[in-house]
Amino acid sequence: MLFNSIDFAIFLPVVFLLYWFFANRNLKFQNFIIVVSSYVFYGWWDWRFLSLILFSTILDYSIGYKLNKENHQTKRKILLWTSIIMNLGFLGFFKYYNFFLDNFIAAFSFFGTEVNTNSLNIILPVGISFYTFQTLSYTIDIYKRKLEPTKDLISFAAFVSFFPQLVAGPIERATHLLPQFYRKRTFEYSKAVDGMRQILWGLFKKIVIADNCSRYANMIFNNSDEYSGSTLVLGALFFTFQIYGDFSGYSDIAIGTSRLFGFNLKQNFAFPYFSRDMAEFWRRWHISLSTWFRDYLYIPLGGSRGNTWIKIRNTFIIFIISGFWHGANWTFIVWGTLNAIYFLPLLLTNNNRNNLKIVAQGKSLPTIRELSSMLLTFGLTAFAWIFFRAKNIDHAFSYISKIFSTSLFETPILHEEKKALIIIILVMLFVLTEWFGREEQYAISNIGYFEKRIYRWGLYLSICFLIFIFQGKQQEFIYFQF
Numbered sequence: 084m085l086f087n088s089i090d091f092a093i094f095l096p097v098v099f100l101l102y103w104f105f106a107n108r109n110l111k112f113q114n115f116i117i118v119v120s121s122y123v124f125y126g127w128w129d130w131r132f133l134s135l136i137l138f139s140t141i142l143d144y145s146i147g148y149k150l151n152k153e154n155h156q157t158k159r160k161i162l163l164w165t166s167i168i169m170n171l172g173f174l175g176f177f178k179y180y181n182f183f184l185d186n187f188i189a190a191f192s193f194f195g196t197e198v199n200t201n202s203l204n205i206i207l208p209v210g211i212s213f214y215t216f217q218t219l220s221y222t223i224d225i226y227k228r229k230l231e232p233t234k235d236l237i238s239f240a241a242f243v244s245f246f247p248q249l250v251a252g253p254i255e256r257a258t259h260l261l262p263q264f265y266r267k268r269t270f271e272y273s274k275a276v277d278g279m280r281q282i283l284w285g286l287f288k289k290i291v292i293a294d295n296c297s298r299y300a301n302m303i304f305n306n307s308d309e310y311s312g313s314t315l316v317l318g319a320l321f322f323t324f325q326i327y328g329d330f331s332g333y334s335d336i337a338i339g340t341s342r343l344f345g346f347n348l349k350q351n352f353a354f355p356y357f358s359r360d361m362a363e364f365w366r367r368w369h370i371s372l373s374t375w376f377r378d379y380l381y382i383p384l385g386g387s388r389g390n391t392w393i394k395i396r397n398t399f400i401i402f403i404i405s406g407f408w409h410g411a412n413w414t415f416i417v418w419g420t421l422n423a424i425y426f427l428p429l430l431l432t433n434n435n436r437n438n439l440k441i442v443a444q445g446k447s448l449p450t451i452r453e454l455s456s457m458l459l460t461f462g463l464t465a466f467a468w469i470f471f472r473a474k475n476i477d478h479a480f481s482y483i484s485k486i487f488s489t490s491l492f493e494t495p496i497l498h499e500e501k502k503a504l505i506i507i508i509l510v511m512l513f514v515l516t517e518w519f520g521r522e523e524q525y526a527i528s529n530i531g532y533f534e535k536r537i538y539r540w541g542l543y544l545s546i547c548f549l550i551f552i553f554q555g556k557q558q559e560f561i562y563f564q565f
Contacts, residue, residue: 084127085559086336087289094124095340102344103270114241114264117344121244125210132208135173140236140243142169143218147225147232159226166222174215177208179411210250212408216375218243221257223379230258238264247340251333251560253351253371260348268345277528278342280543284527285335287546289560291553292513293328295506296321298555299497304472307482312491315482322472323465324510327356329561330369335525354521356464356514357442359456361425362435364464372408376401387430394430399423409471414479418470425463441522509553 084090098120106112126133146166153159221242224230233239242261248254303310303318310318331352338348355367365373381401385393399420406419429435442457443449449457466483473479497503520526530542 084124114237117241121246124246128209139218140240143222144239150225151232163226170215213252216254247337278339281335281339281525285332288328288332290550293325294558296325300325311493312486312488313493314495315486317495319465323468333560358460359438362429363438413476414470414473421467
């Protein structure tokens with residue numbers, strides 16, 4: 084079920100009414116409604132994969148309970164690794180089986196040996212990477228004695244399958260989200276209004292920005308041999324805003340929807356395209372995944388402690404695995420490696436934490452130095468996205484080589500130039516709105532500060548009008564495939 088679908092537009096009010104009007108006085112019943120609703124939401128794609136969520140829920144609930152009772156360190160490690168191997172085993176099979184098989188065959192073919200094996204027609208369960216990491220954090224935190232295991236299976240099942248963030252995050256920690264299922268929740272009008280406002284902004288990002296940018300990004304990337312270098316630069320920029328609008332739009336809808344039910348999810352995007360260096364970018368982009376890898380992989384490996392070799396090793400490990408998490412393709416691994424190369428000089432010179440505050444905080448405009456740093460960081464990011472979007476490595480290098488050719492100085496040519504120009508203007512207005520809202524949790528949060536209702540509703544109706552005018556063919560969210 085897509086957030087930008089009629090199905091969800093019907094589903095959400097029904098669940099909302101059941102949750103607040105029929106189960107308002109019973110916390111366990113509210114949690115039960117969340118579990119049932121979440122399973123319906125996920126089963127809308129393919130009901131067969133509900134068994135995976137159920138298995139993961141029971142597995143980590145049981146192991147978490149046993150970890151808390153067990154004091155023998157060796158047995159505790161066995162329990163922990165059982166959870167890790169089982170969860171990552173399912174993830175690896177569904178997501179990476181054919182990738183490793185194909186590369187295994189290619190390696191033997193390189194040495195002149197033919198290996199006859201058949202790839203499997205494996206369907207990737209939607210959101211498996213997200214809920215796998217969410218349940219793993221629960222088990223790991225109990226093992227580290229940072230969290231007490233829950234005895235309430237319904238609450239834990241609700242935590243694992245919570246439908247707003249089940250499919251594409253944010254990846255919530257049990258330490259933050261799970262306790263919210265224990266507490267009595269009362270309806271708060273102001274919180275619900277704020278949630279609806281964030282949902283509206285997320286839909287705008289997805290439908291108006293991402294889906295319209297995707298039309299031109301797909302056109303250019305899928306036919307890159309036919310376009311000049313200058314047009315390919317436009318294609319990379321279209322994809323840069325497509326992936327941001329698509330993924331951060333999903334996060335906004337998920338966070339806003341959660342707020343309707345009395346839950347607070349953590350911010351997943353903090354205006355990353357206004358970053359002044361790559362370290363700041365990765366503190367602001369897909370925050371829930373970046374911090375997950377930091378806490379459960381990078382720091383246990385030694386982090387930035389130790390000698391220069393350890394710092395280099397850990398940086399490349401974290402970024403390469405992050406790239407591989409996104410998909411079974413060498414393009415993602417190269418994308419992760421490239422970001423490690425971007426990040427490493429900042430780490431080695433101890434400049435990776437220079438920009439912790441919001442750029443130009445309290446000011447309308449950045450300084451020339453800040454603007455230059457933002458443009459450089461944005462350019463490096465857009466360049467790396469070429470590998471992320473390309474079909475394969477050859478396609479990526481072909482695309483890049485044409486950018487760095489004499490055709491870079493030709494006038495870009497696009498089909499339906501007038502519509503493309505309108506989309507570019509909309510993107511510019513979108514960036515301007517994000518800039519003036521960058522100190523908030525999401526860009527239009529400050530609309531709620533307007534005292535006069537006519538101003539608020541004027542902006543709401545304008546956004547709704549743009550969504551209605553620029554909606555096209557319904558498209559899935561990019562991160563569903565991860």
